[in-house]
Amino acid sequence: MGMIVAPYARNAFVNTKGMFARANAHKYGVGAYNTTTPEQTRAILSACAETNSPALLAASPSAIKHNGMRVLVEHISAAVSDIRAEGSLIPVALHLDHGATFQLCLDCIVAGFSSVMIDASKKDLEGNIALTKQVVEVAEQYGVSVEAELGKLAGVEDEVSVSAAESSYTDPAEVEEFVDKTGVHSLAIAIGTSHGAQKFKPKDGEAFPELAWHILENIQRRLGDFPLVLHGASTVDPDSVAIFNAFGGKLEQAVGVPEDYISRAIKGPVVKVNTDTDLRIAGSGAYMQFQVENPKNIDWRKPLAAATAAMREVVVHKNNDVFLSAGHGVS
Numbered sequence: 345m346g347m348i349v350a351p352y353a354r355n356a357f358v359n360t361k362g363m364f365a366r367a368n369a370h371k372y373g374v375g376a377y378n379t380t381t382p383e384q385t386r387a388i389l390s391a392c393a394e395t396n397s398p399a400l401l402a403a404s405p406s407a408i409k410h411n412g413m414r415v416l417v418e419h420i421s422a423a424v425s426d427i428r429a430e431g432s433l434i435p436v437a438l439h440l441d442h443g444a445t446f447q448l449c450l451d452c453i454v455a456g457f458s459s460v461m462i463d464a465s466k467k468d469l470e471g472n473i474a475l476t477k478q479v480v481e482v483a484e485q486y487g488v489s490v491e492a493e494l495g496k497l498a499g500v501e502d503e504v505s506v507s508a509a510e511s512s513y514t515d516p517a518e519v520e521e522f523v524d525k526t527g528v529h530s531l532a533i534a535i536g537t538s539h540g541a542q543k544f545k546p547k548d549g550e551a552f553p554e555l556a557w558h559i560l561e562n563i564q565r566r567l568g569d570f571p572l573v574l575h576g577a578s579t580v581d582p583d584s585v586a587i588f589n590a591f592g593g594k595l596e597q598a599v600g601v602p603e604d605y606i607s608r609a610i611k612g613p614v615v616k617v618n619t620d621t622d623l624r625i626a627g628s629g630a631y632m633q634f635q636v637e638n639p640k641n642i643d644w645r646k647p648l649a650a651a652t653a654a655m656r657e658v659v660v661h662k663n664n665d666v667f668l669s670a671g672h673g674v675s
């Protein structure tokens with residue numbers, strides 16, 4: 345069947361296929377940064393423009409619910425126009441994060457997303473394959489790229505609850521069948537990361553456990569350079585947590601994935617690095633600091649500007665120093 349003109353083309357988004365192929369070839373990671381508000385979107389886009397990195401904006405079902413689909417897509421599209429007006433030509437993708445249903449994926453495709461994740465990881469293998477295949481079939485008609493998940497992350501994913509007890513790593517023996525039967529374009533894997541700010545409960549001075557590197561290597565042996573996705577990849581910077589806690593927050597036992605684990609993952613087959621928590625902590629902390637230091641302020645644009653600057657700094661740092669995507673935005 346011929347390809348229909350993609351709704352995302354009107355907003356000059358691109359799908360993630362070229363982004364991931366280049367990341368694989370040059371061994372860098374593409375940060376997939378979650379956004380809900382214009383402040384987050386602007387922080388991410390302006391940082392990616394500054395570092396000349398590909399921009400992958402991820403919107404969860406709750407981000408869509410918070411804005412309404414039209415406002416979400418329109419604000420992102422307007423923010424992309426702004427960086428274009430400033431001369432940036434970096435590729436920008438708009439991606440659905442943790443889509444739980446075929447209908448939501450379809451709604452996002454029609455609304456102008458260039459990439460969708462169908463998260464059927466709670467289903468059994470057969471059910472996951474069937475639903476993923478259904479999404480791929482329709483997405484391909486629109487040139488939209490599709491991510492699926494095999495294995496379960498511990499913790500609570502967006503509207504996809506997975507009890508810690510159920511949590512299980514990706515089974516490498518399933519990956520070839522899954523990719524062959526679904527035609528999916530990228531695969532999220534579970535190798536020991538989890539969502540949120542508490543990824544590990546250390547007992548006195550205990551180091552963060554190794555990720556299941558043997559599983560990653562086994563998957564790579566089977567799939568070659570097929571693009572893999574690491575969810576729950578925030579590093580939870582202790583300095584950001586300290587600011588958050590110093591100005592009224594109470595984030596206890598906050599521990600993220602060590603930066604050198606992320607570096608190791610992107611030297612292998614991981615091309616997409618999902619990051620939400622780090623921007624939340626930095627943004628909320630900066631907001632609270634501004635408000636505590638300016639207690640009479642009722643103009644919340646001011647603390648929001650401080651939050652935007654803090655989130656922007658996080659993205660610049662990650663693109664430059666961790667994901668090594670800087671300089672790869674426009675070839």
Ligand code: G3H
Pocket residue numbers: 378404405406407441442501502503539620621
């Ligand atoms: O993986 C989940 C993301 O961090 C999105 O979180 O549902 O609160 O927007 P959210």
Ligand code: 13P
Pocket residue numbers: 378441442538539540541574575576577578579618619620621622
């Ligand atoms: P973090 O909670 O580690 O930022 O992970 C975000 C994520 O995986 C979004 O899909």
Ligand code: ZN
Pocket residue numbers: 442501539575576618
């Ligand atoms: Zn996730």
